[in-house]
Structure formats: C-alpha cells, structure tokens
Amino acid sequence: MSAEELKSLRSKLDEINVELLELMTKRAEIVTDIGKVKAKIGTKRFDPVRESQMLEELVQLNKGPFSDDTIRHLFKQIFKASLDLQKIDQQKELLVSRKIKRTDTVIEIKGLTIGGEEKVIIAGPCAVETYEQTRAAAEKLKSLGVRLLRGGAYKPRTSPYDFQGLGEEGLQILRKVADELDMIVVSEIVSPNEMEMAHKYIDMIQIGARNMQNFELLKVAGEANIPIILKRGLAATLEEFLFAAEYVVSHGNSQVILCERGIRTYERATRNTLDISAVPILKNESHLPVLVDVSHSTGRKDIVVPTSKAALAAGADGIMVEHHPNPPVALCDAAQQLNPEEIENLCNQLKPFLR
C-alpha cells in the first residue's frame, strides 16, 4: 500500500469519526430530553428491559466483522454514558441545590435564626443523665448567651453495653430545663416511631451520623413540621450527604440543617477527621445552613477553639459542642465534653466570630 493510499484511507476514517461524533452528540441531546421527561413523570432512569431490547436488535442487524459480543460491549458503553448524562441532569434539579434556590435558607426557631447573619452555638451534654446535671449545664450555657441546648436521650452507642440514654424521661428533663430557662431543645431520635412523641419535647430534631441513611427515618422527618439537624454519616461522601438531605426536603420539610461531624480516615490523632473543606463545598452547592460539630469530629477538648474558629472562618453557620458540668463522671464521651471553665473560654474566644 502506497503512502498516498494510506493517507486517503486515513482521511476517510477521520470523516467517519466526525460523523460518529455528530451522531453521538445528536443521540445525547435526545437522551437528555428523555431524562427530563423521566424526571417529570417519575420514571426510573435505568430501564434494563429496554436496554436489552435495543442491544438484541442491534445484534440482529450485525453483519460483522465485529462479533456480536463486541457490538454489545460497544453499545453498552454508549448507553452507560447516556445514562450518566441523565444523572447529571437530574442532579441539577435537587431541591437542596443552590441551582434550584439561590438564596440561603434561614431557619427560624423561637426568635433565633440559623443560616442568616448570625452564627449560633449549640451546646450541652452528650447525654441527659439527670435533671440536676442538665440544669447545671443549661444554666452555664444560658449565662454565656447560648440558647440552643443539646442533650441526647436516645443514644446510638457503638456497644450495646454502653449507656443507651434515658429515652422519653430524658426528653422530659430537657423540656423542663429549657422551659425554665427559655432555651431551645435539640435532641436526637433514632426511629421513625419516636417522631410523634418527640414533637412534645423537642424543638429541633437531630438525625445522627449513624442514621444519615436511615431512609425511613428521613422520610418521616420530611413529613414533620420541625427543623431537622442532619449529621453527615461516618463514611458518607458529600454527594450522599446531600441526597440524604434531599430525602427530607423532597418529602415536604425544607427546614434542614447540615452538620459536618468528621469522617472515618486512617488518622488516629483525632476521633474522626474533621473535613473542613466540606463547609464551603456544602455552602456552595446547597442553600441549607451548615454547622460543624467540633466535639464528635475531633473527640478532643484541646483543639475545640481552633477547630471552631476554622469552621466559622470557612463559612459555617454555627458550631455544636458538648458541655458537661463534671465531665470526668459523664456517662458517655467523657473525654471530649468541655467543663464549665472550658466552655466559657470557648465562648469568649468565639465572640469576634459570632456575627
């Protein structure tokens, strides 16, 4: 074959490549339109029956030289790339996305706002243990200007032998103390069955890291009319985190606050690894308020001040931190709960960051 022939054949190939590209682009446009129709009528993106029919029709028409398997393989790649296009298209339309709502969501609760101009501190013991313990923590916090009182009554503990929380009795204590001191109750529930009862005692419901993908709980939270603090799962990507929030919002409750609480990595210097980059990414991609839990992410009291400052400097709408009147005797997370002096120091140090 002469060099001239090779050149001419190659130029034919180039033309065919361009034709293929044009056809693929044309196909992609139709696929994108189909994606929109599917989203509108609520049909699943992937239809395995339709895909196998298309492949078999193509194989019937195959005259070679490619084997039937090669034809199946090549077209499967095209189908997959097309499905991915529909994915991007549907993702653009997540209700929690900034593309859908440009302005920040501001959650109002008893005269306090989260996600607006002011930054908040949510603090309190890991678990409600007694009335006296909860009241002492709350009094200290109130004196420091903190109104959002956290405390666990349903504790999702790693070991079944560890303190599991006081349950409804714990919520009753929290409510009583919060009413006495005009504070706002933040507490976790772990089961969809607890939602109705929780409304009696809790002002803002927390869904913990271990339940970030408890979809039945997320759906029930979506049907409730109460702000939800959704914590990032122990090993959840930000995409998974936002999808979890989407469950709540798409079921009707737009009052969702995202809380970064550290993720599992190989690093053992901290309990989890605080993913500070999650803050600006979530703020950019979503209109929902973002908090950082500096206690569970680090598990250490000695770095709560710099990590809290970092969180607020990165754009977080507030922080969550554990405070116990007497941490050495705490029934859970004793090592990370701040004592009265430490919480006071933290609040003082954060003053310049709180507006």
Ligand code: PEP
């Ligand atoms: C908590 O805040 O009490 C808690 C258990 O946190 P997480 O779900 O982030 O572990």
Ligand code: MN
């Ligand atoms: Mn804790």
